[in-house]
Amino acid sequence: MNHRVARNILWACLTAALAPTACAQGDTIPVHPYRIVHTYPHDPTAFTEGLFYEDGYLYESTGEFVGAGVRKVKLETGEIVQRRDTPAGYFGEGIIASGQRILQLSWQQGVGFIYDKASFKLIDQIRYPGEGWAMTRDANHIYMSDGTPVIRILDPQTFAQTGSIAVTANGEPLQQINELEWVKGKIYANVWQTARIAEIDPATGHVVGWIDMTKLVQAQTVGDPENDVLNGIAYDAGRDRLFVTGKRWRSVYEVKVGK
Template identity: 35%
Template sequence: MLPRFLVRVCGVAVIVALGLLVLVMQQESSRSISPQQNYVEKKQAVEMTSSRPTRRATEVPLVEVLAKYPHDTAAFTQGFTVVHRDNKKMFIESTGLFGASSLRHIDIESGQVLQQYDLPTEFFGEGVTLGPKHELVMLTWKNKIGLVFDLDKTTDDKLNSFTLHREFKFETVTGEGWGITYDGRHFIVSDGSSTIMFWDPFTMKEVRRIDVMIDDGKQAISHINELEVAKGFIYANVWYQPYILKINPKTGAVVTIFDLSKLVADAGVDANSGAVLNGIAYDDVDDVFYVTGKLWKLVYKVRLVDPA
């Protein structure tokens, strides 16, 4: 039976069952398999259970849906961020799968892909973020190679117009790249484990790390995936779970758990097929989040409200 952990969320004791995730990696790869098989090659589906006790409504972290926008159902979302450019707000999205990975500039209202850079077929694209000097930094999964694009050298009238500025090599605990975000001082990186690393933005070398923990530091939460930074905290997807975790960047402690199960249901996807919640973008101008998932038809504009 899966253990249950007592988590203190904003001073409120909450019983949250977070199933321990089991990852089975396939050792062989093939470039001729279908997209779903391609995904299974990367990460096998895991069993998970969750239960939540009855609580007063005022104690529950709220996910308030403000709007919905169209999303490409062929996009295997790995990274998701909001960028303000030329007085206009846009999405930058990275997608995965061997032979289908890309970096995209997307119109928010229409979901139209305005620009796209297709990665070489040997790369499985992962997270992306906007770093110093208006550079987009994107990770790859197994190659230990990061890609740096110049956002300011794109044009609105031509696809494949992102300019690849340079590549860099990186190391993580698992040897993989998953999520990445930038807090103004460090790149913050996940690798599928419970560890979040902080990189120097100029050397791309680790300067410190934290482990994501619940139950007063007694239980690590692995499979930390897509990342975002907002108002001094790290927000993270957990692979194959319908939650967004709010994490203390100094200690790794989970301070709030937002349940997005209703959005997963509304999206009308089969998460067991790989169409999981993955994609968190924070807009600091409007103080809202945009969330989506792999192969989802919608992007949700939401407000994440902590308990009072």
């Protein structure tokens, strides 16, 4: 099979445009089953671009040029207990905490905003080349996506880029890498406008598993299939809980991956 055919089959599988048997022939990466453990309320006006869980709360970044912001949310009720608007004219994107600071990316403006985690006061800015899509982190690094197959590695103190990971699936570069989450030594990544989450080995950049959430996506009634897609992954490491949601979805889902 040549690379062009393999690439086309991979994208057709990601967007659920091929039958499972056809995908199995062109995609050798295992697909992990999952089940819904619990359903929590989610603000249906939230154009979710970034999500993480910390200290008992969900932290969420919302996008679009009007109404973008960062918020702290009670998981169990969906109540917004704290929020701040993104500076006017900026399209909000990914979000991550580093110590007592929160960093929020903007989409195409190359500017990131640093907020005090406790007060949400804007305290600084950073600049970066290209686009900003999403972030996650481990104990020593921040990982940033920009819509390309390359995940940037950032210093958690200075936010300067220190390295990168070239992501491939079946030997082909994986395009449209979006929202990220660090889960048990792997990077989970939404692939924009698809119903699949990629499980990425950060040591090699290889996609080592898929989580196919087609049925979950199809159950949503957001009304705008071009934009209101699966986007938002958060992990509670202390209780081993994985949460997923989407743009303007009415629910956050706690899911268990595996049999």
